[in-house]
Every structure is written in C-alpha cells, then in structure tokens.
Amino acid sequence: MTETLLHLTPRGLYCPPGDFFIDPWQPVSRAVITHAHSDHARPGMRAYLTTHEGQAVLRGRLGPDAAIQTLAYGEPLGLNGVELSLYPAGHMLGAAQVRVAYRGEVWVVSGDYKTETDPTCAPFEPVRCHTFVTEATFGLPIYRWRPQAEVLAAIHTWWRANQDAGRASLLFGYALGKAQRLLAGLDPAIGPIFCHGAVERFNGIYRAAGIALPPTAYTGAATREVDWSRALIIAPPSAQASAWMRRFGEVSTAFASGWMRIRGARRRRGVDRGFVLSDHADWPGLLGAIAATGAERVWVTHGYSAVLARWLTEQGLDARPITTPFEGEQGAATGEEE
C-alpha cells in the first residue's frame, strides 16, 4: 500500500511531508488542534496550532505554558511544501476543519462538526477535497435534529413550568461549548441563570472572545437568600446525583444532548427531561457535509464509524472506518463527549 498524505500512527493522525499531527493522543513535537475538547486537545505537545478564535479556550485547557500558534480561518501556512489551513467546523468556539494540500492532493480532517448554526461560533464551511476524514458520533438515520429554536423554546417552557411548581431547573450539558451555546439562546428575562464552576470558567473565556452571553452567576458564590426555584442552573453531566445538587432543594433535571433523541437513553440517564441538542451533525448533516466536500475517499473516525462507512461504500464511495481514541459511542453512556 502506498503511503497516503495522512496516515494513522500509534500517536495519532500524521502528515509525513509536513511533519505534524492532527489531534494526537500522545506527545509529539507539532500538533494541529481541531478544537479544545479534552479528547482532541491533549496536554504534553511541544507546539500547538489552532485558530485565533480557539486560542483562549485551548489555553484554558492547557495552561499558561503551552506553546500555541494561531491562524485565521482560511489563512494558509506552508510547512515543507505542504499547505495547511483551517476552516470553521461549527462545533464550538474556534473549532476547525484542517485542510492539508500537497502536490495537488487535498485532504480535510473534520474534527467534530455540526452543520446547524450556533451563535457562539463560526458556521460549518464545506471544503472541497479528495479525501475527507469525518466523525460519525450520530451516524445512524434515527438521529435527526429539530431546529435549535424549537429546542430552546421547549427549554424555556420547562423552566417556566418549574418556576410555577416551585422548583429549580437544573440543566446538564457539556461544560465547554454546549453550555455556552445553551446560554446564548436562553432568555434571561425568565429568571436568574446560574452556572457550575466548570461552566462559569469557560463563560469568562467566551465573553472575553466577544461572544455575547446573558448574565450568569457562579453557584458557589450564591448567598443563602437565593430563591433557586426561579433559577436555571447549568452544570456538567458529572455533577448529576452529586452532593453539589442538594443546595438547590427541589429540582427538575434535564440533559441537553443528541443522545436524548432516544427514550431509553434518557431513562438510563435518570433525568426528568431530555432536550435533543447536539454539537455534532445528525445523519442528514453528516451525509450533506460529506457530499459537499466532493470527496471520493472518506475515512470515518469515531462514533458509528463502521455503519457510516458501510453506508458510504454502498453509495459508491471509497470509505472505511479508522480507529482513534476520540470518544464516540462511549458517550452514549456518559454523554460527556459533546
């Protein structure tokens, strides 16, 4: 087999002529980072490359000592004859697809992406390529998202109903990305919005980057007088069933995730409500994005990768699943990957 422009090594997806890795999972000298979620942005790399917009969140993850270089979306960078550029993936603030061009051959690595609009980040931009490396977290045709506005309206209705019933609204969602997307869509006129410390930390970074979020307060700084029954509280899923929850008195719990599309997943999660809102593409989103690249070859990294690869193969594409430690199906149980 001839060596491809990008190939899978034990340390990650590697580009030999450019001598860089994309989202590597073991320490390397040069890492191009699609976005700042922990399964894609790991500590210990000698040098990091990401977007201008993604720098602050990545810094928030990695600490002050990490060497982070940035590019504007679409700005080319030459590396030993390889042209590297980053395009919006629509997944979260600063998330990028990585375009790699060498001697007329173009590859695009999607990272995580969604095709829906999101007020907290630049919208997904299809990039023409020969080979597309896609994710497949929700690569089953049962996953179809409703418009975001509809989901937010349902969250507002739930919040108001909880206020009427005299109990706090506790909404779980991934602390980075999902939480801020939720916040950006919430109506602060309904009541006060509080955030778990893990969420509040990233709120500050988002605001500093110029993303408009409604006023929020850190739960830990709340006084005893706070009437939690008026409030909506955003927390990471790991806070569920913890002692931290007790302070709010009676609560209604909800989880915002694509997994909530399935009734059984919500029941296993043990929350009162499931709001189907994901930062990953749904089935039509995946197929549309893949078609828009015009790619003949597709590598499918994580999630329902075997299913999506088989489907694409049956549609006449050269598709295959590749194994990475990016979190896909595992999230069905934990929901943490979003």
Next chain:
Amino acid sequence: MRALAELYAALDETTRTSEKVAALARYFAAAPPADAAWALYFLSGRKPRQVIGSRRLSEWAIDAAGVPAWLFGECYDAVGDLAETVALLLADTPSAVAAGEPASLSFWIEERLLPLREADEATQRAAVLQAWSELDQPRRFLWNKLITGGFRVGVSQRLVVRALAQVSGVEDTVIAHRLMGDWAPSADWYRGLFVSQRADADVSRPYPFFLAHSLEDDPASLGTLEEWQAEWKWDGIRAQLIRRAGQSFLWSRGEELITERFPELAEAAARLPDGTVLDGEVLPFRDGVVLPFGQLQRRIGRKQLTRKILAEVPVALFAYDLLEVEGRDLRGAPLRERRARLEQILDSGDDAIRISPLVSGSTWDELAAARERSREVNAEGLMLKRRASPYRVGRVRGDWWKWKVAPYTVDAVLIYARRGSGKRASLYTDYTFGVWAGDTLVPFARAYSGLTDAEIREVDAFVRRNTVEQFGPVRTVRPELVFELAFEGLQPSTRHKAGIAVRFPRILRWRRDKPPREADTLEIVRAMLREG
C-alpha cells in the same frame, strides 16, 4: 391523538406520582369520552389483538425510509423498541409538521387501525404508510404503539383511578370496581364510569384497612396479657372479602379488586350470609398446611390461572376480623365481640375461608416462645391486638402491633454460578455462596432471587469474565463478590458440606462495600444454629 401523545410524553418525563396523576387528570378532563375510553383501555394494559405483525411493519419502514435492512437493524439495536425505531427513522413530512387540529384518537383506532385487521397486505401497507406520512414523530410513535400493542408508560391502575376520581368527583373505589373485568371502550361506557346511582357502587365498596405498627419495645410494656389477643402474623395477601346483594368481592390492600384471581375464594364466599365483610389474609394452603409465600407468588405472577396451578397452589382466606354483619358496620364494636361473631359465622369449617387461629400463652414469655415457632407454620411472627379496640382506619399506633421474628442474615461470597431457566435462561442467576472456614470458602447456601435485573446482568458479566473452572453447567468463579443473604431457619444437616441446611435463603443485597475476606465465617453461622 395529539393529546394522548402529549400525555404519553408527560407521563414519560416524570417519576413524581403527583405529576403523573395531574397529567392524567388534565387529559381526562379535556378528552372527548370516546377518546378517553380508548386511552383508558390502553392505559389499563388492555390491547386489541395485534393488527399487523412486527416483521411486516419493519419491512414497510425499511421501504419508507429508503434504508437497507442492515441499517434498519443497526437502528433497532440502538433504540431497542420497534415502534420507536420506526418513528425516529422516518423524517417528518411537511404535511405532518403543518397538520392542524388532528383527528380524534377514536377515529384513528376505529376508522384507521381496526379495519385493517380484515384487509389484505397491500391495503394494510398503503394505509400504514399513509398514516406515517400524515403524523409527526410523537404521534407516529403512538400510532406504532397502537399497532404493536405495547403501550407501557409506567402508570399503575391506581394512578389512573385516582386521576379519574379527581376529575369526576366519584369515589376511587367505585371507579376501580367499574374498570374491572371485560369491557368495550366506548363513549357510553366511559360516561357510565361516573354515574352516581349505579347499583353496584355501594355493594362492592371495601372499608379502609386497619394497619399495624411494628413492636420495637418489650411486649411487657403493653400491659397485662389479658387485654391482648395474639394471632400469627401471616405472610400472604391482606384482603377484604365482601359478600353483599348476592355478589362477592375480594379487595387487596392496594384496593385492587382481585376476586377473579382467586376463584376458590369467590366460590366459598357465596356460602357466606349476605351483608358480610371479612378482613384476613389470602394464603397458599394445601393439605391443612400454610405454604411459603413463594408458592403464592407463582400464582400471582400468572395471567392465566391454569387448572394445574390451581391444584398445586390452592389458597385459603385466613379471616381475623369481621367488619360487617347482616349489612351492619361492626367496626365500632370491640375486637372481642367482633371475634366472637366471626367465630359464629365461620363455624362451618369451610376449607377456603377459615378463621385465623389464636395463639395462646399465659405469660408474655410463653407468647415469646410461641413466636419463636412462627417459622414452623410459615408465619412471620405474631400479631398482638387489643381486645377492647375498635377496627380503626389506616396505620394507627396503639391497638395493633406486629411482633415479627427477625430473619437470619449472613454475608457470604459467591463461589459457584449456573444458568437460570425460563426468562433467565441465558443468564447466570443461580448462585452458590460460601462462608469462611479458615482459609477456604465452604458452600453454604444456594439462592436465586433478590437482585434487580441490572444487578443480575452485572453479576452475569462478572461470572463470564471470572470463571476459574467449569464443571458441567456449573462455573467456579473468583471469590470476589459478597452478598448479604437472609434465611428463615437453620437445621443441622449431614448432607451439606457446611453441616447446616438453610431454609428459604435469598439475597438481601449486594455488599459492594465488603471485601470477600470480611464475609462471615462458618463459626458465626454455627453460633446462630445454637441460638435458634
């Protein structure tokens, strides 16, 4: 149909009983009677014979969604429910999303669904596909549920009854009774639920049960023994048997009408004088002996009462109180008088309706000694009742006490496992437990029940991963899991390795907190034998 889909979602979204009842009440308050009747029909676990088989439904969904069969299979594996898989797989058509006021539930069932039973496959297919395209996802899900029949949403009959009582102002016992048996859902039938002067309303109504507290103190603190009456504390189904106006009704403590479950009691009740209400315990009873509760469970679990099970586990009502005689409420009379009248009525020694015997003793110590023999008659201990007390309502302290014997408990280590049978045939659910004798674990009890389904799956996975040795159907596993076992008695035995036979061992709970080394020893178990 939209209203029922919303009810389904509302019930699904909460575990709070009060909210479930409120959602049900909202639905019934607004639903047209013909729709409400059908909703009740499904909510009470009834279903019409499945109109279309699951395989056909899957095939049509595969066609409609334009996916290959393997991909449908992947989706089904992720969802685990056919009706839901199909509902999620199909995209909402613009007409479904835009559809205004939908047709009623009764229309969908009576005009769209049930006629398909007589139709040929092509007509069925066209009709189902048409329905899918007309409905949005929540209603498509409901429609599929109506077809496949598995309408389970985690509300008990009691909650449904409570909601109907709330909406109508009719007493819940009356509604509960009217929901029993065979009925065809129709608007007239539904309206009939709430008619106040239906003749059956008063006839069936049970009295609220009087419930006992556990006795924590020394019984001598209750005063002189002469004031008290002692009976066995049975382990069965608490029930009230009503004979009025030539009809018999047996109510469980959960106010469920269970007459049909116990035909032998219904038959015997017909020989009671009219206007009689008995309080007692339904017990498995054969050849003059009360059987363990587990035998009764075999009967409770069944939909169909076969001749075989009726012969294997006959029941008797052990009556211990008389609440009504000659149509007169006797609850205010003292127990000693009620007991005397009860003895008169049950004088005939009918096999299926018997008087629960008194346990005698001239001192508290003698009663305590009798209590220690409870297990021999499959009782859980003694009931102490004040002879001068009326029959009160609910759990009231002071006049009735249950004085139970404690079960024996031991922490033991799982050492062998074998597969279960029936529903659990694929899982390792039959366990043997050991206790320590020095450095070795001696097999000591075998138990099946007491774990949740989730725990069973977890133990099953453990067994498969930790098998040390396999001998026929039995796997020896690494001794790592500790369980608290309860059992009702110990006897010396030469046939058992540990030298002890245990009665009715069961798993009380999984002691995840205990390392195996801290499980109990054979010495501790032997000490129990001496004490017992």
